[in-house]
Amino acid sequence: MASRPYNLYAGPAILPLEVMEQAREELLDFAGTGLSILESSHRSPGYAEVNDSARENLRRLLGVPENYSILFLQGGASLQFGMIPMNFLRGGEADYVNTGAWSKKAIKEAGLFGEVNIAGSSEDRNFCYVPDPDKLELSPDAKYVHICSNETIGGIRYNRFPRTGEVPLVADMSSEICSRKIDVSGFDLIYAGAQKNLGPAGVTIVIISDRLLESCPDGLTTMLDYRTHAEKDSNYNTPPVFSIYIVGLVLKWLEKQGGIAAIEERNNRKAALIYDLIDSSDFYRGTADPGDRSTMNITFRLPSEELEAEFIAGGKKAGFIGLKGHRSVGGCRASIYNAFPEEGVQALVEFMREFEKKN
Numbered sequence: 001m002a003s004r005p006y007n008l009y010a011g012p013a014i015l016p017l018e019v020m021e022q023a024r025e026e027l028l029d030f031a032g033t034g035l036s037i038l039e040s041s042h043r044s045p046g047y048a049e050v051n052d053s054a055r056e057n058l059r060r061l062l063g064v065p066e067n068y069s070i071l072f073l074q075g076g077a078s079l080q081f082g083m084i085p086m087n088f089l090r091g092g093e094a095d096y097v098n099t100g101a102w103s104k105k106a107i108k109e110a111g112l113f114g115e116v117n118i119a120g121s122s123e124d125r126n127f128c129y130v131p132d133p134d135k136l137e138l139s140p141d142a143k144y145v146h147i148c149s150n151e152t153i154g155g156i157r158y159n160r161f162p163r164t165g166e167v168p169l170v171a172d173m174s175s176e177i178c179s180r181k182i183d184v185s186g187f188d189l190i191y192a193g194a195q196k197n198l199g200p201a202g203v204t205i206v207i208i209s210d211r212l213l214e215s216c217p218d219g220l221t222t223m224l225d226y227r228t229h230a231e232k233d234s235n236y237n238t239p240p241v242f243s244i245y246i247v248g249l250v251l252k253w254l255e256k257q258g259g260i261a262a263i264e265e266r267n268n269r270k271a272a273l274i275y276d277l278i279d280s281s282d283f284y285r286g287t288a289d290p291g292d293r294s295t296m297n298i299t300f301r302l303p304s305e306e307l308e309a310e311f312i313a314g315g316k317k318a319g320f321i322g323l324k325g326h327r328s329v330g331g332c333r334a335s336i337y338n339a340f341p342e343e344g345v346q347a348l349v350e351f352m353r354e355f356e357k358k359n
């Protein structure tokens with residue numbers, strides 16, 4: 001096989017090669033059935049095993065307590081922006097922390113269903129930091145507090161999470177789920193589109209506590225009521241069978257890597273390689289405050305936009321795909337999710353050093 005480029009896309013993003021090879025291997029004959037998973041009923045025993053093992057592997061890996069449901073939904077993280085307030089806001093008020101583009105989209109949707117208090121914001125400095133989680137202006141009557149734990153575009157993340165007492169904490173973890181250890185019991189709802197760190201596009205992971213689930217109102221359209229999916233084990237209607245199957249393989253791969261603690265250590269090492277170069281250079285400039293830097297999405301600028309364009313084009317020629325920053329902010333971004341190999345980061349750092357020397 002021709003050598004594959006290093007994939008730095010923000011999402012859909014790199015998947016473990018082993019996972020894709022296994023999927024290819026099994027594509028025409030899934031689990032000895034003689035049928036492809038692509039053409040198998042979502043009511044077949046083979047699929048039941050795919051669904052159950054993906055859910056239970058995720059439970060084990062992340063340490064999801066038994067009093068939480070794990071759901072596989074559709075509509076992306078973007079549908080969760082609306083589904084959360086539709087279920088839990090309902091004319092009340094909720095606290096949202098505004099840390100960037102994804103927070104803003106969530107805030108906009110919530111505004112359709114009730115009053116949104118901005119409990120903290122880093123818009124004053126172009127979303128280059130996370131507001132101190134201990135200094136948020138939380139409202140006692142909030143139905144929930146919403147954060148985006150890792151802002152994919154700005155390249156910032158929470159190192160500590162807000163403590164919200166009895167008020168449910170809700171987090172968009174799309175671009176970092178399973179990249180580091182978290183205490184799930186500190187949240188009532190975690191959601192993530194799979195296509196950043198867990199699998200292909202088409203499935204969204206929702207982890208929801210029983211107490212929040214029980215507060216879903218009656219009268220919602222069936223598909224937008226979380227209880228429908230919890231009660232039917234994410235099999236109320238046809239789920240995205242193939243996407244969930246791949247998520248299952250990624251979770252098995254993750255387990256083989258040593259689980260979340262091991263992948264977190266590796267992620268820290270990978271990110272440090274690039275940040276160390278940025279910090280020791282006058283040429284590259286990181287856009288996030290050092291204390292709030294993401295280990296998944298590394299955002300940086302070069303001395304001019306011309307050099308940035310050259311860097312991105314040169315990178316592509318050298319085998320690094322996806323170094324362009326999000327179109328809304330420009331600059332450069334290296335998304336180095338779980339599946340991005342350590343030697344790829346070393347190669348990227350080498351390329352960055354060479355590029356700096358030449359310019």
Ligand SMILES: *Cc1c(COP(=O)(O)O)cnc(C)c1O
Nearest residue numbers: 076077078102152172174175193
């Ligand atoms: C990509 C992303 C989204 C949007 O996900 P979709 O699945 O495309 O709706 C939302 N939040 C964050 C943090 C993201 O990175």
